[in-house]
Amino acid sequence: MSSSVKIKTLTIDERQVGAREDQTILDVARENGIKIPTLCSLKGLSAYGGCRMCIVEIAGTPKLLPSCMTTVEEGMVVTTNSDRIKKYRRSLLELYFSERNHVCSVCATNGYCELQSMAQEVEMTHVHFPYMYPQLDIDATHERFILDHNRCISCTRCVRVCDEIEGAHTLDIKDRGIDIRVITDLDHPWGESETCTQCGKCVHVCPTGALIERGKSVGEMSKRKQLLPYLTKMREAHE
Amino acid sequence: MTPEEFKKIGETHQKKREAFKYNINVCTAAACVSLQSEKVKDELASQVKEQGKKESCRISGTGCLGLCASGPLVTINNGQALYGGVKPGDAADIVKSIDKKPVKRLEIPADMPFFARQTKIALEHCGNTDPEVLGDYLALEGYEALYNCLTTMQPVEVIDTMVKSGLRGRGGGGYPVGLKWSTVHKAVGTKKFVICNADEGDPGAFMDRSMLESDPHSIVEGMAIAGYAVGATHGYVYIRGEYPLAIKRLKAAIKQAERQGFLGKNICGTPFSFDVEIRLGAGAFVCGEETALIASIEGKRGTPRPRPPYPAQYGLWGFPTLINNVETFANISPIVRKGADYYASIGTERSKGTKVFALAGSINNTGLIEVPMGITLREIVFEIGGGIIGGKKFKAVQTGGPSGGCIPDEYLDMKVDYESLAQVGSIMGSGGMIVMDETSCMVDVAKYFMDFCRSESCGKCAPCRVGTAQMYNLLNLISEGKATMHDMELLEELCDVVRNTSLCGLGQTAANPVLSTIRFFRDEYLAHIKDKKCPAGVCVIEHKEEAVL
Numbered sequence: 122m123s124s125s126v127k128i129k130t131l132t133i134d135e136r137q138v139g140a141r142e143d144q145t146i147l148d149v150a151r152e153n154g155i156k157i158p159t160l161c162s163l164k165g166l167s168a169y170g171g172c173r174m175c176i177v178e179i180a181g182t183p184k185l186l187p188s189c190m191t192t193v194e195e196g197m198v199v200t201t202n203s204d205r206i207k208k209y210r211r212s213l214l215e216l217y218f219s220e221r222n223h224v225c226s227v228c229a230t231n232g233y234c235e236l237q238s239m240a241q242e243v244e245m246t247h248v249h250f251p252y253m254y255p256q257l258d259i260d261a262t263h264e265r266f267i268l269d270h271n272r273c274i275s276c277t278r279c280v281r282v283c284d285e286i287e288g289a290h291t292l293d294i295k296d297r298g299i300d301i302r303v304i305t306d307l308d309h310p311w312g313e314s315e316t317c318t319q320c321g322k323c324v325h326v327c328p329t330g331a332l333i334e335r336g337k338s339v340g341e342m343s344k345r346k347q348l349l350p351y352l353t354k355m356r357e358a359h360e
Numbered sequence: 361m362t363p364e365e366f367k368k369i370g371e372t373h374q375k376k377r378e379a380f381k382y383n384i385n386v387c388t389a390a391a392c393v394s395l396q397s398e399k400v401k402d403e404l405a406s407q408v409k410e411q412g413k414k415e416s417c418r419i420s421g422t423g424c425l426g427l428c429a430s431g432p433l434v435t436i437n438n439g440q441a442l443y444g445g446v447k448p449g450d451a452a453d454i455v456k457s458i459d460k461k462p463v464k465r466l467e468i469p470a471d472m473p474f475f476a477r478q479t480k481i482a483l484e485h486c487g488n489t490d491p492e493v494l495g496d497y498l499a500l501e502g503y504e505a506l507y508n509c510l511t512t513m514q515p516v517e518v519i520d521t522m523v524k525s526g527l528r529g530r531g532g533g534g535y536p537v538g539l540k541w542s543t544v545h546k547a548v549g550t551k552k553f554v555i556c557n558a559d560e561g562d563p564g565a566f567m568d569r570s571m572l573e574s575d576p577h578s579i580v581e582g583m584a585i586a587g588y589a590v591g592a593t594h595g596y597v598y599i600r601g602e603y604p605l606a607i608k609r610l611k612a613a614i615k616q617a618e619r620q621g622f623l624g625k626n627i628c629g630t631p632f633s634f635d636v637e638i639r640l641g642a643g644a645f646v647c648g649e650e651t652a653l654i655a656s657i658e659g660k661r662g663t664p665r666p667r668p669p670y671p672a673q674y675g676l677w678g679f680p681t682l683i684n685n686v687e688t689f690a691n692i693s694p695i696v697r698k699g700a701d702y703y704a705s706i707g708t709e710r711s712k713g714t715k716v717f718a719l720a721g722s723i724n725n726t727g728l729i730e731v732p733m734g735i736t737l738r739e740i741v742f743e744i745g746g747g748i749i750g751g752k753k754f755k756a757v758q759t760g761g762p763s764g765g766c767i768p769d770e771y772l773d774m775k776v777d778y779e780s781l782a783q784v785g786s787i788m789g790s791g792g793m794i795v796m797d798e799t800s801c802m803v804d805v806a807k808y809f810m811d812f813c814r815s816e817s818c819g820k821c822a823p824c825r826v827g828t829a830q831m832y833n834l835l836n837l838i839s840e841g842k843a844t845m846h847d848m849e850l851l852e853e854l855c856d857v858v859r860n861t862s863l864c865g866l867g868q869t870a871a872n873p874v875l876s877t878i879r880f881f882r883d884e885y886l887a888h889i890k891d892k893k894c895p896a897g898v899c900v901i902e903h904k905e906e907a908v909l
C-alpha cells in the first residue's frame with residue numbers, strides 16, 4: 122500500500138465524515154457509530170457482497186450499492202436508513218426466512234443468532250411471502266460439529282474462513298440458484314473429510330444455527346464472536 | 361507482411377474466383393450444417409465433375425445468409441440465383457441449370473424484402489466469403505483497417521473514431537464503445553487485457569455464434585484494433601463450449617492470422633504486439649456477466665461481484681480490462697474502413713448504426729437479420745419477417761430475452777432503438793426477437809422466462825436466489841388458476857424488491873418479462889385469477905367440481 126493514503130470527505134446520513142480513500146462506506150460508517158446491518162461481511166474475511174442487507178443510497182446513483190464493497194469517494198452523499206432501504210431490508214430478511222426452515226424454538230442458536238437478531242433490528246413482524254419449506258439434509262457425520270442446511274443462509278462466511286484463515290479449504294459451494302449448498306470436500310460427508318482440521322472456525326463465524334457444536338441443545342450454542350478479530354490481530358502483530 | 365503483400369494475396373484470391381464463371385456458395389454455418397449442407401456441398405462438387413463443368417464452376421462454403429429456416433441455402437454468384445431447402449439430390453439439377461433458367465422449385469427470390477430491407481455492416485461478409493479461407497477475407501479489404509490504425513493513427517485517434525461513430529455495446533447494456541475504450545486507455549496498469557464476450561446465453565439467440573462461424577477474422581481484427589487503442593497485448597475470447605463449429609473456425613482464423621503476422625509479435629512490422637487466446641465457457645448464463653466471466657477465466661467459480669470497480673479499472677487478474685461483445689467487435693473494422701461519419705449517418709439520434717437480430721417465433725422468415733436502428737417493429741415483423749405464420753393475428757414481440765419485455769401491437773410503429781425499447785419496458789438486449797401470435801399466453805411467456813432466470817440464478821444473493829423462485833411459484837399458481845389477487849400483489853412487490861436489491865444484471869432485470877406483460881396484458885392475468893381461464897388456451901386449468909357435503 123502506498124505510504125501517502127489520501128483522505129476523502131463524504132456525508133453519511135447528513136453527517137460530514139472523513140475517510141481514507143481505500144475504506145468502504147461500511148467501515149467509515151462504523152467508525153462513526155452509524156449502524157448498517159450486515160450478514161455476509163465479517164472483518165478479517167474477504168468481502169462477498171451477497172447478502173444485500175448493507176445496501177445504501179448514494180446520491181446521483183440510481184442503483185442501491187452494498188456498503189461493504191463500495192469504496193468512499195470525495196463528496197459522496199450516502200443515506201443508510203431511508204424508509205425505502207428499511208423496507209427493502211425487511212423484504213430481504215423475509216425472503217431469507219421463507220427460503221429455509223427457521224424454527225427458532227428448536228434451534229441451538231436460539232437467542233444467539235444473527236439472523237434472528239437482525240429480524241428485530243429491521244423491525245420484522247412476520248413473513249408475508251409464502252414459506253417454501255424445503256426438505257434439506259443435516260450432516261451430522263462430523264465428530265464435533267453439525268451442519269444443518271435448513272438454517273443456512275448461504276453467506277459463505279464459513280467457506281471463506283476455512284479457506285482464507287484456516288487454509289484448509291474443506292468447505293465450498295455447489296450448484297446454483299435456490300439449490301445452492303455448502304459442501305465439505307467434494308460433497309462427501311463432513312465426518313469423512315481428510316482436509317478438515319477440526320479447528321471450529323467455521324462454526325464460530327456462522328451467523329446462524331447452520332453450523333453448531335455437537336451436543337448443544339436448544340438455545341445453548343453461543344458463538345465466539347471475538348475469535349476472528351483475535352486471530353486477525355495476532356496475524357497482523359506477527360507480520 | 362506489407363500491405364502490398366496482403367493486398368496481393370487478396371487480389372490473387374479474387375482473380376482465382378473471377379476465373380470461374382459460376383461461383384457456387386453453400387452455407388456451412390451451424391443451422392444449415394445441421395440440415396446436411398456439407399453433403400449438399402460434396403454432391404455439388406461431384407456433379408460439377410461429372411457434368412464436366414470444372415472449368416466454369418467453383419464450389420465453396422460460406423457463412424450464414426440469414427434465412428436459416430429455409431436452409432440449406434445455396435447462392436450462385438452472390439445472388440444471381442438463390443436456392444433454399446436444397447437436398448443433396450438437388451445438386452444435379454442445380455449444376456445442370458447453371459447456364460440456363462434457375463431451378464424453379466428451389467428458388468428464393470433474391471430481391472425479397474427479407475434481403476432488400478437489410479443493411480449489412482457487422483454481417484457484411486456473412487454469406488459471401490469462405491470463413492475458413494483468409495484470402496477471402498483479405499480480398500474484401502480484410503485487415504486493412506488494422507494496418508491503417510497501426511501505421512497512420514494514434515490510439516486516441518482510433519478511440520475518437522469510435523466516439524464519433526456513436527457505436528454502443530451490442531451485448532445488451534448499450535454502453536458507448538468509445539467511452540469504454542477511453543476509460544481502459546486511460547487506466548493505469550502494467551498490463552491490460554481485451555476480452556471478447558461470446559458466451560451468448562439468451563435462449564434462442566444465435567447472433568454471436570453465426571458471426572463467429574461466418575466471419576471469424578472480422579472479430580479477430582476488431583479485437584486487435586481494440587488492443588492497439590487501449591494499450592493491451594493479450595486478448596481472450598470467452599466462448600460457449602456448446603458452439604463447436606464457431607470454436608473450430610475461430611481457432612483456425614487465429615492460427616491463420618498468426619501465420620500471416622496479423623496477430624503475434626510486431627504486427628504488420630509495427631511495434632504493436634497482440635495475441636488472442638480462446639477460453640471455453642462452462643455453459644452457465646450468468647458467466648456472460650462481465651465480472652462472472654472474468655472470475656471464470658481466472659479459474660474461479662463464475663459468480664458476479666458488485667461493480668464498481670468496473671473491469672475497465674479492475675478486471676482480469678486486477679488489470680484494466682476491456683470487455684466487449686462479439687457483434688461490437690464485428691463493427692470495428694467496418695467503422696475504421698468506411699469512416700465514423702458513415703456509421704453515424706445510419707440510425708437514430710442516440711442509437712447509431714445497425715443491429716443484428718435473431719428473428720424467431722411465429723413468423724414466416726425466421727433467421728438472422730441486420731437492420732438500421734430506427735427501423736420500425738412493423739417493418740421487421742411484416743416486411744423482413746414476412747408476417748405471422750398462417751395469417752394469424754399478431755400479439756406481441758419479445759426483445760431482450762429473459763431481461764426484456766413483450767411489446768404489444770399498439771407499438772408496432774415504434775422505432776427500434778435503445779431509448780424507445782426502454783420506454784415501453786423492454787430492452788434492446790443482445791438481439792433476440794421472438795414474435796408471438798394470438799395463440800400465445802402472456803402469463804405462460806412470463807413464467808417461461810422466470811423459470812429460466814430461477815434456474816440460471818447463481819444463488820449468490822438472496823433477492824435473486826429466493827425472489828426468482830418465489831416469483832416462479834406465484835406465476836405457476838396464476839397459470840394453474842389457483843392464485844388470488846393477493847398473490848398478484850405479492851408478485852408485483854417481489855418484482856420491485858428483486859429488481860432493486862439484486863447484485864447483478866440477471867436479478868436486476870429478471871422481473872422485466874413479468875412487469876411488461878402485467879403492464880400490457882393485465883387482463884390476461886386477471887382472467888387466470890378471477891375467471892380461472894386462460895384466454896389463449898395455453899395454460900391447463902383444472903376446474904374442480906364444488907364438493908357437495
Ligand SMILES: Cc1cc2nc3c(=O)[nH]c(=O)nc-3n(C[C@H](O)[C@H](O)[C@H](O)COP(=O)(O)O)c2cc1C
Nearest residue numbers: 529530531557559560561648649650684685688865
Ligand atoms: C446475466 C448476464 C448475462 C450476460 N450475458 C452476456 C453475453 O452472453 N454476451 C455478452 O456480450 N454480454 C453479456 N452480458 C453483458 C456483459 O456483462 C457486458 O456488459 C458486455 O459483454 C459488454 O460488452 P458490450 O459493451 O460490447 O455490450 C450479460 C450480462 C448479464 C447481467
Ligand code: SF4
Nearest residue numbers: 223225228234329330
Ligand atoms: S438459525 Fe437463527 S433464525 Fe434460523 S432457526 Fe436458528 S435461531 Fe432461528
Ligand code: SF4
Nearest residue numbers: 283317318320321323
Ligand atoms: S472446522 Fe476448520 S477446517 Fe474444518 S471445515 Fe470448519 S473451518 Fe474448515
Ligand code: SF4
Nearest residue numbers: 273274276277279327
Ligand atoms: S453454514 Fe453458516 S456460515 Fe456457512 S454459509 Fe451457511 S449460514 Fe453462512
Ligand code: SF4
Nearest residue numbers: 818819821824864867
Ligand atoms: S443477481 Fe442472481 S445471478 Fe446475479 S449475483 Fe445475484 S444471485 Fe447471482
Ligand code: FES
Nearest residue numbers: 170172173175189
Ligand atoms: S454485508 Fe454487504 S452484502 Fe452482505
Ligand code: FES
Nearest residue numbers: 387392424425428
Ligand atoms: S445457417 Fe445457413 S443461412 Fe443461416
